[in-house]
Amino acid sequence: MGGYSALLRVLEEMRPMEVIEQMARSGLRGRGGAGFPTGLKWSTVAKAVHPKKYVVCNADEGDPGAFMDRSVLESDPRRVLEGMAIGAYAVGADEGYIYVRAEYPLAVKRLRIAIAQAERMGLLGKNIGGTRFSFHVDLRLGGGAFVCGEETALLASIEGKRGAPRPRPPFPAESGLYECPTIINNVETFANVPPIMRKGGDWYARIGTAKSKGTKVFALAGCVNNTGLIEVPMGITLREIIMEIGGGIPGGRQFKAVQTGGPSGGCIPAEHLDMPVDYQSLTQLGSIMGSGGMIVMDESSCMVDVAKYFMEFCMSESCGKCAPCRVGTAQIYEMLCRITNGTGTPDDLKLLEELCDLVRTTSLCGLGQNAPNPVLSTLRYFRHEYLTHIEVQACPAQVCKLHSAAEVTV
Amino acid sequence: MTSPVRVKTLRINDLDVSAREDETVLEIARENGIWIPSLCEIEGLSALSACRLCLVEVKGSPRLHPACVLKVEEGMEVFTNSERVAKYRRMILELMFSERNHICSVCVSNGHCDLQALAQMLDMTHVEMPYRNPALSVDASHQRFILDHNRCILCQRCVRVCDEIEGAHTWDLMGRGINARVIIDLAEPWGASQTCTGCGKCVQVCPTGALSEKGVSSGEMIKKRQFLPYLTTMREARR
Numbered sequence: 080m081g082g083y084s085a086l087l088r089v090l091e092e093m094r095p096m097e098v099i100e101q102m103a104r105s106g107l108r109g110r111g112g113a114g115f116p117t118g119l120k121w122s123t124v125a126k127a128v129h130p131k132k133y134v135v136c137n138a139d140e141g142d143p144g145a146f147m148d149r150s151v152l153e154s155d156p157r158r159v160l161e162g163m164a165i166g167a168y169a170v171g172a173d174e175g176y177i178y179v180r181a182e183y184p185l186a187v188k189r190l191r192i193a194i195a196q197a198e199r200m201g202l203l204g205k206n207i208g209g210t211r212f213s214f215h216v217d218l219r220l221g222g223g224a225f226v227c228g229e230e231t232a233l234l235a236s237i238e239g240k241r242g243a244p245r246p247r248p249p250f251p252a253e254s255g256l257y258e259c260p261t262i263i264n265n266v267e268t269f270a271n272v273p274p275i276m277r278k279g280g281d282w283y284a285r286i287g288t289a290k291s292k293g294t295k296v297f298a299l300a301g302c303v304n305n306t307g308l309i310e311v312p313m314g315i316t317l318r319e320i321i322m323e324i325g326g327g328i329p330g331g332r333q334f335k336a337v338q339t340g341g342p343s344g345g346c347i348p349a350e351h352l353d354m355p356v357d358y359q360s361l362t363q364l365g366s367i368m369g370s371g372g373m374i375v376m377d378e379s380s381c382m383v384d385v386a387k388y389f390m391e392f393c394m395s396e397s398c399g400k401c402a403p404c405r406v407g408t409a410q411i412y413e414m415l416c417r418i419t420n421g422t423g424t425p426d427d428l429k430l431l432e433e434l435c436d437l438v439r440t441t442s443l444c445g446l447g448q449n450a451p452n453p454v455l456s457t458l459r460y461f462r463h464e465y466l467t468h469i470e471v472q473a474c475p476a477q478v479c480k481l482h483s484a485a486e487v488t489v
Numbered sequence: 490m491t492s493p494v495r496v497k498t499l500r501i502n503d504l505d506v507s508a509r510e511d512e513t514v515l516e517i518a519r520e521n522g523i524w525i526p527s528l529c530e531i532e533g534l535s536a537l538s539a540c541r542l543c544l545v546e547v548k549g550s551p552r553l554h555p556a557c558v559l560k561v562e563e564g565m566e567v568f569t570n571s572e573r574v575a576k577y578r579r580m581i582l583e584l585m586f587s588e589r590n591h592i593c594s595v596c597v598s599n600g601h602c603d604l605q606a607l608a609q610m611l612d613m614t615h616v617e618m619p620y621r622n623p624a625l626s627v628d629a630s631h632q633r634f635i636l637d638h639n640r641c642i643l644c645q646r647c648v649r650v651c652d653e654i655e656g657a658h659t660w661d662l663m664g665r666g667i668n669a670r671v672i673i674d675l676a677e678p679w680g681a682s683q684t685c686t687g688c689g690k691c692v693q694v695c696p697t698g699a700l701s702e703k704g705v706s707s708g709e710m711i712k713k714r715q716f717l718p719y720l721t722t723m724r725e726a727r728r
């Protein structure tokens with residue numbers, strides 16, 4: 080749709096401050112996970128006094144089963160490039176990187192073609208559209224570590240260092256790539272920029288809820304009839320997504336829970352299906368928006384097993400830098416293994432909760448801080464399943480293979 | 490003339506203190522005789538914020554903040570020893586003890602170990618989680634030094650001192666999560682290292698018995714930490 084017309088119009092008609100004002104009016108919040116207001120991030124970088132600034136696109140998409148960003152990169156890479164260039168103009172940056180996972184070869188190929196085409200047409204590179212504004216974009220390929228999607232780890236990785244997060248502050252907006260002020264945004268966030276510039280922030284802000292504006296793409300997966308990517312307005316209910324768009328649960332089985340927000344999101348039970356999907360509501364339910372993963376589970380899922388599965392993922396994707404995340408996730412995982420094999424004790428449950436609280440509160444980055452969500456949310460909504468495993472050595476969903484207590488003691 | 494450094498006033502526990510704006514809460518607490526536990530932090534090296542033992546509470550903030558990187562702010566109220574942080578610190582220590590094989594009685598650093606000392610100071614009476622007892626190796630290939638992964642807590646003091654002070658960058662980290670471990674060069678035996686200068690700084694800053702000199706038996710490895718502030722003061726004086 081009107082390739083690069085938003086960029087050209089911005090360069091011709093708008094001052095950088097006006098771009099940021101439109102972003103702020105749109106109410107767009109970062110689509111990569113934390114939901115930070117994009118306009119505010121940009122204005123922080125714009126205000127920073129520094130001879131060099133960067134724009135970085137987070138295309139690491141590490142959540143297993145998520146392919147929202149991939150679909151944008153493969154089908155419309157120009158829109159992301161255009162969004163980045165508009166961001167660069169707004170904050171005064173002249174160089175940018177797209178950090179894209181190497182497991183997306185088609186996305187890499189199409190991005191390379193799109194960058195080369197844009198450079199040829201004077202839409203990227205030096206003196207864009209004949210103006211004084213220049214912006215060079217290059218790709219950096221990620222090795223597929225989940226933690227490298229965390230912004231400070233990603234920047235370290237671009238710099239050629241080990242992809243490990245560092246404490247914030249300073250935030251990348253203040254001290255990012257090579258210690259320069261840096262905007263780092265998700266693919267979907269940048270893809271939202273050109274339409275906002277074309278139609279105005281107020282137009283965008285009309286979609287969605289009071290505090291979560293616009294549309295969001297979700298990867299609907301698991302036990303639903305229609306799986307795949309969906310783009311919906313913020314504020315739509317979980318029921319509408321799962322029962323209407325997703326076409327309900329196959330085989331006449333019962334809905335049990337939906338896990339939102341990727342491997343460190345929480346599991347939401349049937350009684351909250353009418354909650355609107357926005358940042359606040361999901362947090363209130365003990366889950367997160369994350370980057371938009373949505374896995375539907377029916378009655379055949381064991382919630383302790385589900386929690387164990389996600390904890391195993393976070394344990395093996397922890398970078399190992401901070402002690403609570405490195406050791407805590409392993410201890411929690413091993414405890415869940417004991418519960419699911421029938422050797423858990425009632426005391427384990429208390430320790431499990433304490434460890435989850437510890438890891439959530441004291442970990443260095445968002446990986447550790449969110450890793451306990453699947454456990455805490457299933458303890459909150461499905462505690463009886465944990466108790467059945469521990470007290471009568473049985474798995475209500477008949478997923479876990481439990482030893483009987485007698486077997487274990489011999 | 491360098492630009493003037495501003496002074497900030499803040500409160501730590503019940504004490505009103507003043508600090509230069511570029512100081513951290515940990516530094517200023519120390520200056521005023523307030524002890525905040527820390528393990529990965531060591532004077533003279535960059536802050537890593539990995540052990541999470543120096544977490545403190547700041548009034549008005551629901552989150553905990555690592556004192557080693559927390560910059561002072563005007564009017565800030567810091568609590569270094571609330572019940573909440575004391576409990577978390579104890580649990581983090583327990584996690585560290587449970588992670589590998591810390592058997593003090595047969596350790597070269599018994600009695601001179603920062604981890605052991607902290608356990609005593611923070612009243613850690615037992616380890617509530619199961620010990621993981623991983624099978625880990627010992628590298629004794631170097632002429633003078635030994636690396637015992639069983640005692641390593643991944644504080645990365647060795648990594649930093651080798652990079653920041655010695656300038657050799659022999660040490661680094663390999664592997665993720667619970668499988669992370671310190672390595673020499675590209676995970677080679679210490680004795681075969683082309684970059685190690687044999688200076689021994691890593692051994693002296695190591696908080697536990699993970700790095701030791703050959704020829705010491707249990708309890709005999711007493712480390713010489715004084716050199717690090719010394720070196721940094723000398724460097725600064727030269728500037």
Ligand SMILES: Cc1cc2nc3c(=O)[nH]c(=O)nc-3n(C[C@H](O)[C@H](O)[C@H](O)COP(=O)(O)O)c2cc1C
Pocket residue numbers: 108109110111112113114115137138139140141142225226227228229230231263264265266268269370444445446
């Ligand atoms: C463990 C972890 C993994 C993350 N992975 C991604 C990712 O794959 N893609 C992404 O855009 N953001 C990811 N994030 C969020 C980024 O840190 C950061 O918030 C985001 O890139 C900011 O862009 P936004 O404001 O447009 O969302 C991750 C965060 C954490 C803690």
